[in-house]
Amino acid sequence: MTESPVEDSTPAAAPLVVLSNVNKHYGALHVLQDIDLEIRQGEVVVLIGPSGSGKSTLCRTINRLETIDSGTITLSGRPLPAEGRELAKLRAEVGMVFQSFNLFAHKTVLENVVLAQVKVRKVLRSHAEKTARELLDRVGVGAQADKYPAQLSGGQQQRVAIARALAMKPKVMLFDEPTSALDPEMVNEVLEVMRQLAADGMTMVVVTHEMGFARSAANRVLFMADGKIVEQDTPDAFFTAPRSDRAKDFLSKILHH
Amino acid sequence: MGFLFEQDNFALFRDGFLQTIELSALSALLALLLGTLLAAFRVSPVPVLRAFGTTWVTLFRNTPLTLLFFAVTFGLPPLGVHFSHLTFAVLALGGYTASFVCEVIRSGINTVPLGQAEAARSLGMNFFQTLSLVILPQATRTVLGPMSSVFIALPRNSAIAGAFSVGELYSAQQTFSERGYSIFSIFFWVACAYLLISATVASLFRFLESRLAVAR
Ligand SMILES: Nc1ncnc2c1ncn2[C@@H]1O[C@H](COP(=O)(O)OP(=O)(O)OP(=O)(O)O)[C@@H](O)[C@H]1O
Ligand SMILES: [Mg+2]
Numbered sequence: 001m002t003e004s005p006v007e008d009s010t011p012a013a014a015p016l017v018v019l020s021n022v023n024k025h026y027g028a029l030h031v032l033q034d035i036d037l038e039i040r041q042g043e044v045v046v047l048i049g050p051s052g053s054g055k056s057t058l059c060r061t062i063n064r065l066e067t068i069d070s071g072t073i074t075l076s077g078r079p080l081p082a083e084g085r086e087l088a089k090l091r092a093e094v095g096m097v098f099q100s101f102n103l104f105a106h107k108t109v110l111e112n113v114v115l116a117q118v119k120v121r122k123v124l125r126s127h128a129e130k131t132a133r134e135l136l137d138r139v140g141v142g143a144q145a146d147k148y149p150a151q152l153s154g155g156q157q158q159r160v161a162i163a164r165a166l167a168m169k170p171k172v173m174l175f176d177e178p179t180s181a182l183d184p185e186m187v188n189e190v191l192e193v194m195r196q197l198a199a200d201g202m203t204m205v206v207v208t209h210e211m212g213f214a215r216s217a218a219n220r221v222l223f224m225a226d227g228k229i230v231e232q233d234t235p236d237a238f239f240t241a242p243r244s245d246r247a248k249d250f251l252s253k254i255l256h257h
Numbered sequence: 258m259g260f261l262f263e264q265d266n267f268a269l270f271r272d273g274f275l276q277t278i279e280l281s282a283l284s285a286l287l288a289l290l291l292g293t294l295l296a297a298f299r300v301s302p303v304p305v306l307r308a309f310g311t312t313w314v315t316l317f318r319n320t321p322l323t324l325l326f327f328a329v330t331f332g333l334p335p336l337g338v339h340f341s342h343l344t345f346a347v348l349a350l351g352g353y354t355a356s357f358v359c360e361v362i363r364s365g366i367n368t369v370p371l372g373q374a375e376a377a378r379s380l381g382m383n384f385f386q387t388l389s390l391v392i393l394p395q396a397t398r399t400v401l402g403p404m405s406s407v408f409i410a411l412p413r414n415s416a417i418a419g420a421f422s423v424g425e426l427y428s429a430q431q432t433f434s435e436r437g438y439s440i441f442s443i444f445f446w447v448a449c450a451y452l453l454i455s456a457t458v459a460s461l462f463r464f465l466e467s468r469l470a471v472a473r
Binding site: 093094161 | 372373376377381382386390
């Protein structure tokens with residue numbers, strides 16, 4: 001990413017993603033309750049909170065993998081389209097990285113990164129391959145380009161998944177627990193790629209329990225519980241002096257084991 | 258056994274055999290295309306299409322094939338639809354087999370992890386791109402086994418067309434019976450012919466399976 005240099009990480013005012021008064025239910029369960037959230041260009045937001053608090057759901061509403069019941073979500077000032085071609089176009093602008101990688105199992109690593117460029121962005125194949133190789137090199141898996149996902153380690157697969165999302169030149173990247181499915185020794189190689197991405201100015205929403213990453217890369221930490229954003233602050237302030245009891249309780253649990 | 262080589266018997270048998278192959282091949286093609294389309298309907302986000310797919314499958318899978326032949330051959334002409342007997346037979350047999358193909362493909366689609374479709378959608382692929390580029394190629398391998406059963410049954414099911422004025426293999430058998438040849442020798446040859454067709458279909462699927470087995 002060459003768009004904005006590291007110095008810009010205290011980002012400009014323009015909010016890129018805005019959620020206002022967002023509500024969502026799963027039957028009787030009120031998973032997202034009056035969520036208001038503004039994410040500025042170049043900002044790195046880390047979402048933490050207990051299991052079932054709605055972090056994944058919130059993350060997935062931003063590219064409309066989950067629909068919402070009420071409220072509005074805008075990207076670059078435009079409301080998310082409900083469906084069809086417009087929605088597909090929006091999704092291409094919002095990169096998503098999943099806990100379970102979800103690489104296309106029947107395609108080689110290179111093809112995984114090429115496919116949507118050609119089919120969605122209508123990029124020339126030769127050009128798409130060039131982009132794919134550059135991105136694969138950048139995340140450190142260039143040598144694996146011709147292998148199938150199943151032949152790679154989890155850490156390698158997740159880095160390919162990041163490259164695949166980046167190939168669409170997204171405005172914002174969503175990460176839903178990108179390192180939770182990894183063996184401990186592979187966590188860092190993925191976090192390192194993400195740190196680099198953050199330093200390069202990518203706007204990121206990251207659901208993670210990696211406090212080291214949150215401290216070193218995030219501009220803001222959001223603490224969610226029971227479908228609400230209970231507390232938000234800079235990582236330093238949040239981790240050293242959480243204000244709410246829920247956050248204190250949660251931090252004491254994850255920091256002491 | 259030798260009756261086959263008397264008079265014009267061989268020509269009759271050969272024509273029946275070719276007609277069975279033509280009927281089966283056309284029906285198989287229709288079933289494959291229509292079945293895939295119906296499966297796409299059944300997993301689509303559009304409720305009307307889903308309902309259409311479900312109705313089709315319920316109707317065609319649960320109606321005896323003979324009844325479908327009746328419905329097509331005698332039901333369509335009064336509605337102003339006039340085709341050859343062969344075309345009617347292809348419609349009945351293809352529509353019937355499509356319902357099975359649909360269910361085989363749909364169960365294959367269900368074996369592909371949900372995350373694959375989510376990843377495709379998150380990259381901006383639309384429903385048809387997701388299905389054709391990501392889901393169906395991965396469903397193909399699990400689908401081949403059950404699919405081969407469907408397509409091995411098809412030529413045998415095509416025998417019903419003989420009762421609806423299609424000069425296929427089974428109707429050749431009827432003609433031979435009327436000419437007074439021994440039932441045993443007639444059935445011997447007819448059975449051989451069906452066996453040949455089934456065996457060919459089966460080995461075609463085995464070939465496909467072995468091809469796809471290495472592709473990953
Ligand atoms: N498709 C669904 N249908 C019904 N309930 C759901 C569905 N998806 C999630 N939920 C419920 O919604 C709540 C929030 O889920 P979500 O996955 O957003 O939580 P989370 O904060 O990401 O948790 P975790 O840390 O375990 O991933 C949970 O109680 C979950 O059981
Ligand atoms: Mg989650």
